[in-house]
Amino acid sequence: MTDQLSDADLRLMIDAYHGGTPKWRIGEQWSISESTVKRLLQANDPEYPYRPPRVSQLRRPRRRG
Structure with a gap:
């Protein structure tokens, strides 16, 4: 699979994952x-x-009191 994805594509996936996008x-x-x-x-x-x-x-944190 990695032979079909560029380094930039992998970086986009990693950035999306770090941004909270589910796998x-x-x-x-x-x-x-x-x-x-x-x-x-x-x-x-x-x-x-x-x-x-x-x-x-x-x-x-909420202030209490």
Whole structure:
């Protein structure tokens, strides 16, 4: 599969994944399976599995009292 994708294509996939796009959606955009997306990310992204912060972690804590 990587012989059909350029380095720029892989970078776009990685950036989309880091931006929060689910693997299944990336697969739909590139017409490949989710497992292939996962394999490509594992092989080409040193930060995989990247876990973006949860929304609750981004909010400031509520003031009490």
